[in-house]
Amino acid sequence: MPQLDYQTAGESHGPALIITITGLPAGLDLDVPFINRELARRQGGYGRGGRQNIEEDTVEFLTGVRRGRSIGSPLTMRIANRDSRLDDLEKTPPVYRPRPGHADLAGSVKWLTTDCRETLERASARETASRVAAGAVARCLLRQFGIEAFGFVRSILDAATEVQVTEDNWRTLLPIRDASDTYCPDPAITERQRAIIRQAKIDKDTVGGLVETHIFGCPIGLGSSMDWTTRLDALIAYGVMGIQAFKAVEIGLGKDCAGRTGSQVHDPIRYDPARKDRPSLGFVRDSNNAGGTEGGMTNGQPVVVRGTMKPISTLLRGMPSVDLNTKEAQTSTYERSDVCAVSAAGVVMENVVSFEIARAFCDKFAGDSMHEVRANYDNYMRLARLLPLEPPTMTIA
Ligand code: EPS
Secondary structure (H helix, E strand, O other), X not given: OOOOEEEEEOOOOOOEEEEEEEOOOEOOEOOHHHHHHHHHHHHOOOOOOOHHHHOOOOOEEEEOEEOOEEOOOOEEEEEEOOOOOOOOOOOOOOOOOOOOOOOHHHHHHHOOOOOOHHHHHHHOHHHHHHHHHHHHHHHHHHHOOOOEEEEEEEEEOOEEOOOOOOOOOHHHHHHHHXXXXXXXXXXXXXXXXXXXXXXXXXXXXXXXXXXXEEEEOOOOOOEOOOOHHHOHHHXXXXXXXXXXXXXXEEEOOHHHHHHOOHHHXXXXXXXXXXXXXXXXXXXXXXOOOOOOEEOOEEOOOOEEEEEEEOOOOOOOOOOEEEOOOOOOEEEOOOOOOXXXXXXXXXXXXXXXXXXXXXXXXXXXXXXXXXHHHHHHHHHHHHHHHHOOOOOOOOOOO
């Protein structure tokens, strides 16, 4: 059985985006309305460009599914591009003036062309629809084990919410986030963020921000400290840094650890038998500076990830650049784009992180079918609650 994995294919203005997921156990119910809702959320957020008025992203399953359930074979999904025009040179003309911040310059030299279009079509954040679809499928699996994700916008430019998200309040915050134009669960800050985006649009400029994801309900022990390639925090960071326009990722306190002593950083451990049936098995931490991972493994606390998105590199006012053919100074090309896509990036990160959690979950509880994964999960939780165990040669009650 292969490890749970996914690949994406497709250009921004090609006929479709294609997603292939391998290693998905058989018998998983695919909640198509949920997957499409996540895709619709990714299309939203104040500050998006005209493309989102054209597209209506939905998934079509091509392989790997029978009567709404996975059958263990590679699962392929297709998201059609309504704005498909890649072969039409009038509608997608060559781009010779690279945008600072975009893949244009590095990609054109790398693939030995002066037409940036060949790079930008794949580098475009349109591809993030694929990663949302893959993550939403992974969440169908996680939800069966009580693992849920909550993502939101922490800040846009300098408009930052101080809201604290916990296991107890996230469900209350959910409708507030969903009512916010910027996906920020803080109405006053939403207004400031809207004003910032509006001003950036007037200035023909763009803005970035900070997005946050909390994953609730992970059992202790996803990921591993035995090999650096299996550390869950490293795999999450890899996934998040792979999202278009992300420049930094933090887990828990993140970079703020640098300014504190050990006693101010590490989360004291106590035991509360009343909570032994929870995924944390009763090991209580009154703070979560670690962001739910210690030694590259989940520790029973919510996994907390923050990602920094730089401002979109397509500026209506342009940026100093050069023509790749003549080498003359020119203003960078303007292509229809977003003023701010931080809200969408929050949805993307939430689903990208979820996929990494699901991959680690399937590594630990590997099974060909959901029956087997369920049995492996239940058995591990049973054993963990029985600690201390006798050596394995002894019979376990
Ligand atoms: C995007 C689709 C793209 C851009 C944007 C995000 O569509 P188009 O180029 O046709 O307007 O709006 O892409 C970028 C930010 C980028 O850097 O390429 C989407 O679906 O999210």
